[in-house]
Amino acid sequence: MNRSVDPKKVNSELFTLTYGALVVQLLNDLESVEDVNKHLDRMGYNIGVRLVEDFIARSSADKCYDLRETADKLQAAFRMYLGISPSIANWAPAGDEFSLMIDTNPLTEFVELPDTCSNMRYSAILPGMVRGACEMVHLEVSSWFVQDQLRGDPVTELRVKFIKRLEDSVPPGED
Amino acid sequence: MDVNTSKREICVAVIGKENAPLYLLTADPAAELQFHYTVHTALDVVEEKLAATGKTAADSRELYLGALYSTEEHRVFGYATNTKIKFIIVVEAANVSIRDNEIRTMFRRLHAAYTDMVCNPFYLPARPITARAFDRTVRQMVTGAS
Numbered sequence: 001m002n003r004s005v006d007p008k009k010v011n012s013e014l015f016t017l018t019y020g021a022l023v024v025q026l027l028n029d030l031e032s033v034e035d036v037n038k039h040l041d042r043m044g045y046n047i048g049v050r051l052v053e054d055f056i057a058r059s060s061a062d063k064c065y066d067l068r069e070t071a072d073k074l075q076a077a078f079r080m081y082l083g084i085s086p087s088i089a090n091w092a093p094a095g096d097e098f099s100l101m102i103d104t105n106p107l108t109e110f111v112e113l114p115d116t117c118s119n120m121r122y123s124a125i126l127p128g129m130v131r132g133a134c135e136m137v138h139l140e141v142s143s144w145f146v147q148d149q150l151r152g153d154p155v156t157e158l159r160v161k162f163i164k165r166l167e168d169s170v171p172p173g174e175d
Numbered sequence: 176m177d178v179n180t181s182k183r184e185i186c187v188a189v190i191g192k193e194n195a196p197l198y199l200l201t202a203d204p205a206a207e208l209q210f211h212y213t214v215h216t217a218l219d220v221v222e223e224k225l226a227a228t229g230k231t232a233a234d235s236r237e238l239y240l241g242a243l244y245s246t247e248e249h250r251v252f253g254y255a256t257n258t259k260i261k262f263i264i265v266v267e268a269a270n271v272s273i274r275d276n277e278i279r280t281m282f283r284r285l286h287a288a289y290t291d292m293v294c295n296p297f298y299l300p301a302r303p304i305t306a307r308a309f310d311r312t313v314r315q316m317v318t319g320a321s
Contacts, residue, residue: 013294016294017294017296020294020295020296020297021296023296024296024297109294110291110292110294110295110296111295111296111297112295112297112306112307112308113297114297117297
C-alpha cells in the first residue's frame with residue numbers, strides 16, 4: 001500500500017499510464033474499436049521490426065533451428081523488455097503453434113474495459129510486435145490473443161502460429 | 176451475511192472536488208437517499224475543517240479529518256485527499272465497538288482503491304465511478320468490516 005518506495009515500480013506505472021493514454025487517445029480519434037485494434041497491431045509491428053535488432057545485439061542470440069528455440073527467444077525478449085516471464089504452453093501437435101501465457105500483463109495493470117469496448121484487444125501491440133520481430137528474422141508468423149484477463153479469463157494467452165520461412169532476404173518495403 | 180452485519184448500517188461515499196457525489200454505497204440500498212442527505216450535510220463540516228487546517232498550514236499530509244458529526248443514528252467520518260476528493264464513511268451510532276484506528280485503515284484502503292481506479296485510462300476524472308474493481312473493494316469493506 002506504500003506507493004513511494006520502489007523507484008522501478010514508479011517507472012512501470014508511468015509506462016502503464018502512457019500506454020493507457022495512447023489507447024484512449026486512439027479510441028477518441030478513430031471512434032471505432034476495430035480500428036483501434038488494427039492501429040495498435042500496426043504500431044506493434046513497427047516496434048517489432050526495429051526492436052528485434054536491439055534484441056539480437058543485446059542477447060547475442062543465435063540462429064533458431066526450430067520453433068521451440070524461437071519460442072525461448074520470444075520468452076527471453078519478454079523478460080528483457082517487459083520484465084515478465086511468460087510460460088510457453090499449448091504446443092500444437094504439429095509443433096507449428098504455441099502459446100505464451102502471461103499471468104501479469106504490465107500493460108493492463110489498472111485497466112478495466114468499459115462495456116462499450118468489450119471487443120477491444122487492449123494489448124494488441126504485443127502480437128504486432130511478435131509478428132514484426134519474427135518477420136525480420138525471416139519467419140512469417142501470425143499472432144493473436146486467445147484469452148485476455150481484461151475479458152475475465154484467468155490468464156492472458158498469446159498464440160503464435162508459424163506460417164512459413166521467408167526465403168527472400170529483401171526487407172519488407174524495399175523492393 | 177450474518178444477522179450482525181446486516182444490522183449494521185454503514186455507508187461509504189466518494190465526493191468530487193466540486194462536491195459532486197461520485198460514488199455512494201450503502202449496505203441497505205433502500206436507505207440510499209437518506210444517506211445522500213447525511214453525506215451532503217457532512218460536507219459542510221468537511222469544508223470547515225479544511226479551511227481551518229489551511230490557515231494553520233498544519234501537517235498537510237494528515238488526510239484523515241476524524242469524526243465530523245454524530246446524530247442519534249449515525250456517526251460520520253471524513254477524509255480528504257490533497258486533490259480535494261472527499262471520502263465519507265457513515266457507521267451506526269449504536270456500534271460503539273468500532274475504533275478510530277479501524278476507520279483510519281478503512282479510509283486508507285479506500286484511498287488506495289481510488290488511486291488504482293483513477294489510473295484506469297478509461298476513467299474520466301470527476302465522473303461518477305462505475306469501476307467494478309473499486310466497487311468490489313468497497314463492498315468488501317461494507318459487508319466484511321464488522
